[in-house]
Amino acid sequence: MRIYNSRTRRKEEFVPLEEGKVKMYACGITVSGEAHIGHGFQALVYDVFRKYLEKKGYKVTYARNYTDVDDKIIAKSLETGIPADEYAARMIEKIDAVMQKAHIDEPTVWLKATEHIGDIIAFISSLIEKGHAYEGGNGDVYFDVDTFPAYGQLSGRAKEDMLDGVRVENDENKHNAYDFALWKAAKPGEISWDSPWGKGRPGWHIECSAMNRAAFGDRIDIHGGGRDLIFPHHENEIAQTEALTGQRFANYWMHNGLIKVNGQKMSKSLGNVLLMEDVLDKYSDEALKFALLSANYRGDVNITDTLFSDAEAHLVRFYTLIDRAETAFPDEKGKEESVDARFDEAMDDDFNTAKALADLFGDFKEAGRLLAAGDPRARRIVNAVRETYSLLGIFKRDAKEYLKQYGGEGEIPAEVKAVAEERKKARLARDWARSDELRDTLRAMGYAVKDSKEGYTLTKI
DSSP: OEEEETTTTEEEEOOOSBTTEEEEEEEEEEOSSOOBHHHHHHHHHHHHHHHHHHHTTOEEEEEEEEEOSSHHHHHHHHHHOOOHHHHHHHHHHHHHHHHHHTTOOOOSEEEEGGGOHHHHHHHHHHHHHTTSEEEOSSSOEEEOGGGOTTTTTTTTOOGGGTTTTOOOOOGGGSSSTTOEEEEEEOOTTSOOBOOTTOSEEEOHHHHHHHHHHHHHOSOEEEEEEEGGGIIIIIHHHHHHHHHHHSSOSEEEEEEEOOEEETTEEOOTTTTOOOBHHHHHHHSOHHHHHHHHHTSOTTSOEEEOTTHHHHHHHHHHHHHHHHHHHHHHOTTOOOOOHHHHHHHHHHHHBTOOHHHHHHHHHHHHHHHHHHHHTTOTHHHHHHHHHHHHHGGGTOSOSOHHHHHHHHTOGGGSOHHHHHHHHHHHHHHHTTOHHHHHHHHHHHHHTTEEEEEETTEEEEEEO
């Protein structure tokens, strides 16, 4: 099994620190707002990684954190008049609920920054003692980047480039502008804790290092997060942790890609943020997973207007064949082993869910051929697909129930079906302009159409 290591920039054979066990940490959500689709993507891919490692026989301890105190949360507290701790707790409750709705499993260990203030203070105190951190004279404490020569190895940035895109505060209190805050003195009205340096709160970067150490000790196997965290967050985690312990912090650094919406970066400033709750109100959690996992986890996911409806259409086609095979051969319990073997081959290559999902089309094509021939091997393929791909969170529903809810024939109004049939005739006549016009008509009626060699599938949008 090979994993792409962001630190070495190559795929490497996975060898755990301790035989048969894996310690994995993924940076979670800063709870300044509700969960968007980027949060969902990140939570999903590391949940899948954990489950596949368990399938390989490893005992996985998977830790994930909530950042429940930082500048953004304090700003929201001041904006809403809700105390910062209460605001964070409300957001965590909402985020937990939407992740449960998406059927993304909880980690083995949940970590919250505010529950580890003592660990954070002890970590910072040790860095000061070792000469890697200093007090700024105003209640702030900074990490001295010059004391860690390996700084920049994860991101590949030269020291002179390290301030690009990074907010610099209180330059007059730092030895160097690129030093970063470990502890921030409290401003009037802000949430704070007592410390040897006065009332204050942790800097963002120190939280994960301290929580990691509290959960796992000095070293872990896998540290993950979004690609946007490589610099400065993960670069700073490496510096402060390895400066303290003198050991390699994480053997493998993994980073998932980011979300784009119709080719543009998803951001509040562009007004194109997609909330998880809104997506799940329109589509099944399985369509969400199918869509997001159809891309390589290291690449960006482009959310087009039809991404989720197309995914739902694929699943409706697959569930239709599952239903037919299960109905035709109700007592067949066997499984086609090649399905699982191909899945493992794809996943062993840096968790290649895109390849694993692409293989499904061939599996269902073969199942359809066998079903038409009255061959019970069709059911064996279906059985194997259900068992294997449940790891990705799909094909876990009763087929008839899924089809009824997300596109079964009986749910489609007659007038919609009539337009779809007219479009089918236009396509057969190669009248592409009319076909496109009728596709738009269907979308206006609330349905997406997906063409295939067998005909078409309609799904609600």
